[in-house]
Amino acid sequence: MYDMKELYEAFSVQEAIELRLAHPEAQIIAGGSDVLVQMREGKRAGKELISIYLIDELRGVSLDENEAIRIGSLTSFSHITRDPIIQKYINVLGEAVDLVGGPQIRNIGTIGGNTCNGVTSADSASTLHAWEAIIELTGPSGKRLVPIKDFYIKASTVDIREGEIQTAILIPKESYENTWGSYSKYAMRNAMDIATTGCSVNVRLSPDKQTFDRVRIAYGVAGPVPMRAPSAEALIQGKALTIENAEAFSLEVLKDINPRDSWRAPKAFRQHIAVEMAKRCLIEATKRCGGVIN
Amino acid sequence: MKDQYRLIEFNLNGKDVACMVDCRASLTDMLRNDFRLTSVKKGCEVGECGACNVIIDGECYNSCIYLAVWVRGKHVRTLEGLMGPNGELSDIQQAFIDETAVQCGFCTPGFIMSAVEILESGKLYTRDELRKLLSGHLCRCTGYENILNAVEKTMKKRLGITE
Numbered sequence: 518m519y520d521m522k523e524l525y526e527a528f529s530v531q532e533a534i535e536l537r538l539a540h541p542e543a544q545i546i547a548g549g550s551d552v553l554v555q556m557r558e559g560k561r562a563g564k565e566l567i568s569i570y571l572i573d574e575l576r577g578v579s580l581d582e583n584e585a586i587r588i589g590s591l592t593s594f595s596h597i598t599r600d601p602i603i604q605k606y607i608n609v610l611g612e613a614v615d616l617v618g619g620p621q622i623r624n625i626g627t628i629g630g631n632t633c634n635g636v637t638s639a640d641s642a643s644t645l646h647a648w649e650a651i652i653e654l655t656g657p658s659g660k661r662l663v664p665i666k667d668f669y670i671k672a673s674t675v676d677i678r679e680g681e682i683q684t685a686i687l688i689p690k691e692s693y694e695n696t697w698g699s700y701s702k703y704a705m706r707n708a709m710d711i712a713t714t715g716c717s718v719n720v721r722l723s724p725d726k727q728t729f730d731r732v733r734i735a736y737g738v739a740g741p742v743p744m745r746a747p748s749a750e751a752l753i754q755g756k757a758l759t760i761e762n763a764e765a766f767s768l769e770v771l772k773d774i775n776p777r778d779s780w781r782a783p784k785a786f787r788q789h790i791a792v793e794m795a796k797r798c799l800i801e802a803t804k805r806c807g808g809v810i811n
Numbered sequence: 812m813k814d815q816y817r818l819i820e821f822n823l824n825g826k827d828v829a830c831m832v833d834c835r836a837s838l839t840d841m842l843r844n845d846f847r848l849t850s851v852k853k854g855c856e857v858g859e860c861g862a863c864n865v866i867i868d869g870e871c872y873n874s875c876i877y878l879a880v881w882v883r884g885k886h887v888r889t890l891e892g893l894m895g896p897n898g899e900l901s902d903i904q905q906a907f908i909d910e911t912a913v914q915c916g917f918c919t920p921g922f923i924m925s926a927v928e929i930l931e932s933g934k935l936y937t938r939d940e941l942r943k944l945l946s947g948h949l950c951r952c953t954g955y956e957n958i959l960n961a962v963e964k965t966m967k968k969r970l971g972i973t974e
Binding site for chain 2: 518519520521522523524526546549550553554557558568570571595618619620621622624625707708709
């Protein structure tokens with residue numbers, strides 16, 4: 518038995534909004550792999566829950582009328598990894614979420630829950646930042662779109678307002694077209710572990726494949742919320758595909774990131790692996806674009 | 812709490828069932844307490860050890876972090892559902908015995924249900940892929956090798972591959 522005060526169940530987005538307005542103090546629960554664990558630990562014990570897990574309209578991946586990739590917020594990690602649209606246009610997201618927990622966790626864990634809990638270590642979050650995802654929230658006055666960097670306010674706090682639930686994550690066409698990415702997770706174990714640091718890089722090359730047209734990089738656990746490394750991105754834009762440029766890019770990330778000492782790893786170690794991850798991910802993403810770094 | 816007990820209907824090991832369940836119950840609680848399906852073990856109860864693993868609509872879930880009310884209209888399978896009409900063991904259960912993949916046995920039902928999902932995919936996996944597919948389970952006795960052997964042998968046998 519879970520120590521919950523009340524369980525309200527929503528079967529449609531409309532019902533969820535009504536329940537959110539009626540019970541503003543209640544915690545939203547999607548797959549529950551964070552909420553139920555925290556309730557068991559006592560952290561969220563005695564709370565009211567609004568279950569949105571059975572809202573099937575929030576599942577699945579599609580291309581919308583603007584050819585943006587639309588990922589329903591309740592789509593599980595395993596379904597994202599196996600989805601043909603994800604595999605074709607943003608395979609790195611499928612690879613990143615395939616490193617969450619273990620197989621059973623990837624069946625219950627949802628991408629909406631992974632972003633709404635606002636933690637920096639979420640395996641999907643760095644890739645969604647690096648691809649400039651748009652968060653779709655639906656509330657009493659309709660839909661609201663928020664760029665993911667503005668969605669994260671501070672650790673464990675995201676921009677979900679009164680009566681709202683997150684209904685989708687969108688990746689615009691401009692963001693994914695001709696772009697390839699690579700994700701790296703550093704953790705103590707290969708399964709059932711939380712990232713010490715995660716790094717996601719994506720690259721678009723010039724048409725002749727000689728220079729970096731656009732490089733975007735984002736980290737998890739390099740600060741209180743997932744973050745981009747804008748100095749490093751600016752440094753490499755328009756540069757030639759050389760190993761010297763890749764190394765300069767990876768060292769530049771230290772100007773942007775701000776990891777901390779924790780029981781998982783000290784700051785100096787996180788900085789060290791962040792540099793190495795940036796370089797490896799850049800090289801791999803470039804390779805996937807058909808470029809060769811000399 | 813108002814309407815603490817809710818009527819849910821679902822399919823359990825091939826049979827349609829209905830149950831008035833406490834909405835605070837995990838699926839583990841309901842399967843063990845209301846249906847006496849004790850193959851579903853209470854291990855860590857926070858979704859880490861895999862001892863409570865069951866198959867819901869063809870996919871594996873840790874039933875300890877799954878609300879019982881969520882199985883409305885779904886198909887749930889536990890280890891008990893593998894039993895043959897005259898109480899026979901399934902091939903994967905026999906393989907666990909033959910390969911000494913069982914010692915204390917606490918993790919075994921969970922492992923076997925993950926193995927069932929793997930085997931029913933009809934795919935041939937490498938040893939490394941199997942290791943990843945089984946990585947949501949902890950076993951403190953066997954060191955995993957014999958479990959991997961049992962799953963790999965059954966997979967190859969079902970696919971008609973002889974070594």
